[in-house]
Amino acid sequence: MSCRFEYQVTPEATELRMGSPRGILPADSWSIEAPSSLLPGVDLAQRLIAAGAAISEDDTVFIEHRAVSSLSVSEAKSLGLPPISDVVAHLEMTGIIARPDFRIKLNWRRGGRQPIVGAKRTGAWLRVGNEWQRLPDALFEIAEGVDRLNVLADDDLGERLKAIASLREVLPAAISSASVETTGLIGEITIAVADAFSLDLVGSGNDAKLEPILHRAGGNPEDLLLSTDEQVAFGRDQFNRFGTARAVYALGNGKYLVLSPPLRKALAEVRRVQSSPIATKRALLASPRAFLREALGEETDETVVESVFRETSNYSERVIGLGLWQPRVLPWIKLGTTSWFGPEIDRIGDTERPSAPENAAGIIIGAETIPLSDDQADQLKTRIENAIGADQKNVSIDIEGRTIDVPASYEALASLEALKRARSSPDQSNDVTSRSGKAAKPSPDKKALVIKPNEQEIQVEGNFAKRSSPPLGLPSGLASRLKHHQVEGLDWLQKAWASGRPGVLLADDMGLGKTFQSLAFLAWLRDGMASGAIERAPILVVAPTGLLENWRAEHDRHLSAPGLGHCVQAYGRALAGIRKVSSDGRPGVDVEALRKTDWVLTTYETLRDYDRDFGQVRFSALLLDEAQKIKTPGVRVTDAAKAMNAEFRLAMTGTPVENRLADLWCITDAVHPACLGDLKTFSASYEKDPDLERLRLLKSFLDVWHGGRAPLLLRRLKEDKLPDLPRPVQRVSEAVMSGAQLAQYEATIEDARKINKPGAVLEILQRMRAISLHPGGNSLMSDSDFIAASARMQIAFDALDSIASRRERALVFLDDLDLQARIAGIIQRRYGMAAPPMIINGSVAGVTRQARVDRFQVGPEVFDAMILSPRAGGVGLTLTHANHVIHLSRWWNPAVEDQCTGRVVRIGQTRDVEVHIPISLLPRGNASFDQNLHSLLERKRRLMRDALLPPSATEADRNELFQATVNQKI
DSSP states (O other), X not given: OOOEEEEEEOSSOEEEEEEETTEEOOGGGHHHHXXXXXHHHHHHHHHHHHTTSEEEETTEEEEXXXXXXXXXXXXXXXXXXXXXXXXXXXXXXXXXXXXXXXXEEEEEEOTTSOBOTTOXXXXXXXXXXXXXXXXXXXXXXXXXXXXXXXXSOTXXXXXXXXXXXXXXXXXHHHHHTTSEEEESGGGTXXXXXXXXXXXXXXXXXXXXXXXXXXXXXXXXXXXXXXXXXXXXXXXXXXXXXXXXXXXXXXXXXXXXXXXXXXXXXXXXHHHHHTTSOHHHHHHHHHSHHHHHHHHHOTTSXXXXXXXXXXXXHHHHXXXXXXXXXXXXXXXXXXXXXXXXXXXXXXXXXXXXXXXXXXXXXXXXXXXXXXXXXXXXXXXXXXXXXXXXXXXOSEEEEEETTEEEEEEOSHHHHHHHXXXXXXXXXXXXXXXXXXSSSSOOOOOTTTSSOOOOOOSSSOOOOOOOOOOOXXXXXXXXXXXXXXXXXXXXXXXXXXXXXXXXXXXXXXXXXXXXXHHHHHHHHHHHHHHHHHHTSSOOOOEEEEOOGGGHHXXXXXXXXXXXXXXXXXXXXXXXXXXXXXXXXXXXXXXXXXXXXXXXXXXXEEOHXXXXXXXXHHTTSEEEEEEESSGGGGOSTTSHHHHHHHHOXXXXXXEEOSOSOSSSHHHHHHHHHHXXXXXXXXXXXXXXXXXXXXXXXXXHHHHHHHHSOBTXXXXXXXXXXXXXXXXXXXXXXXXXXXXXOOHHHHHHHHHHHHHHHHOOSTTHHHHHHHHHHXXXXXXXXXXXXXXXXXXXXXXXXXXXXXXXXXXXXXXXXXXXXXOOHHHXXXXXXXXXXXXXXXXXXXXXXXXXXXXXXXXXXXXXXXXXXXXXXXXXXHHHHSSSOOOTTOOEEEESSOOSOHHHHHXXXXXXXXXXXXXXXXXXXXXXXXXXXXXXXXXXXXXXXXXXXXXXXXXXXXXXXXXXXXXXXXXXXXXXXX
């Protein structure tokens, strides 16, 4: 008996084994033991395992039924599975949809429409007599849908309609292919399932109503689930007919609307607020996710909240109109003090002065508190009115020997009017801010505060104002030793603080210890507060959800107890401990708890949702980790970060320019407003027509010391600042294309010279990129023939031969999923590995991905390789057990490629690192696609370092690559 695949059908999966004369073979040895005729099936099994559609245990590969039903004829044959059955599914509806006796009956019939007696389905298989027949994916989905529907509770109309909707999504294709017949209403009704919504406020004054606008989660945020007429009918009429949200709404003409359970709970909260005062409706509109957390409950996953509510661009504009906190002109009334220890001290800039007397009043401009008498306020109001008429931006006033600019705006006039009302009638002072440390209750119309985004013009500027500070140097309480470059970073942060810069951007390369440097700086601030050199105030640290526990761990590892002091964890379940409902019914957080703590750790989403509460607290420092989260102007999370009231701001990111220079502008504007001017002018100067010399000057402006002032930007690279870290050696190797690869390449060039249609340039470049990697071929090609067919493959396997001979390890970056599986099999066979190389691509779930990383990192000191997609494997992984990187397929963006290399070039790497770049050549010396792409990537890599040029490929880059490759003789 020769080797062959054997399968067994179970309700859970299709079990695949390989039989041989010696018995059933272990699955890990299939690539080595199988004859060449079975290798396509072995590679396919590896691809299914890599994608998470199958798992391997001992001698069996368990394949999901869904994956089995999706196999093509050739794929099924390669696994020894039968072809698709020619059966037809007949669906018959009995009963009425709205009644408990409703059912859908599925019968299997032959092509001649004769019923099949005794047919029984198990997963993707139909048992007919003693024979298993494989169902196509459409029939598998339909059968699964019918089963789900028929087991639902009789009284659950919403879930029933939802199941019918899922069934209706797969019916049309099956009906058109004549593999499904239907009788009854199921072929006629239309069911729309909503699982996300956005909000609008329609009407004015107390008559205004909230209108939920329905979407599908995961779709385009701008796409509506319903037609315009249906949306208006639902949002303004049907939604308001009932006291709470319903599971199902009949829209008429045979159409039903079904709300998913999380969406129904969320809309029930919207419906409850519908009868509340206009202030509460506006509060919900301004902070919808905060309301939803309350409605959905503490145990609700954060991703559910994010997916249920959709923030459309229109909604973003409204929220900005309603106003998030930003340094602004506000009226204030001084309240009496309860201090037992003498007069309070107000700090302005780097000077101290006694606080204003009790019952004083004035305005606040950002951090400036300006006392004004009645006469001064009236004079200022007149001057602002005149300045607005003259189109002037500011008016200046002299207060206690200082000149302060007041914005000439209607907002400032409104503040002065509110101040006047508050003085004349104390019981009308609810729109006036208190300087006692607590914001007074705002009026319904004034509680939303407008930010100044600096996008069209400069509206708010960050200025230098020297601060008092403790002596420079290492803080007390460090439990770890700073490396030399980290001491330099701490010194830069301390001098930026002392010089009075509003904030800075720490943009060190990945792996240089940005978190440790920032913790040392925050510990130094705490030392200053303890000595009295710095006014005591809490510290706010904002980070992506996945990094919060890492922050706690890093804090505890690098700082001796008590570290930064008491921490309020404003995220996850701990957030419930500081939640507090505001007087207008808006969910909020306890402002006093934030003020009294030493440091706060929260997420960007929490900051966004409770911006008005966080905005009432004066923080000594605001730290924004992974600051690329706020790279986009005009969205709520960016505005919330810019809105915070902090003495000093520190943004941290290893990628200050991810896609465009506006990323850098937006992050910079968050820490030092207007340092780079307004966005409109900045984009016109640097993005519209990038000039290399101008970009170099921009970088110099940001990262060079000027007049003794610390630069705004600190950007160091691993190769410059970690002398103990092995410096990667790039090995560019070349081989000449021949045979089918050269023929396909030349044919593509000829096509490129003839094609003249939109999108042709990108299409040709993608074809040349694929051919330069491998021309493809018969799946039964031997391993040696497969390698010989590609110049790049020859180079890669020459490198792997050398790596294997030294018992070292390699990462192979490749984005073609089919080639990933094929190469995994070749590597196992060529080097006699006990198991196939592990694969990480976008289909691999996070837990599985980490398990594969852990297994690779702790493996024995023998040759091993891991195959990764550049996008999936280039971020967040530490794979220092490898010391070779092979970029088998190149990425358009050199930053992505560098992130891939960075998986092995990290602290913890002790061996020399080699980066292998295979290049395919043309036989007569003309520049090939590979050579031109390599030159483009190297140039962009230099420009990223020297001039902050965005790394992503531009249309000009693509055209240049196209012209250099196509317009030459072959």
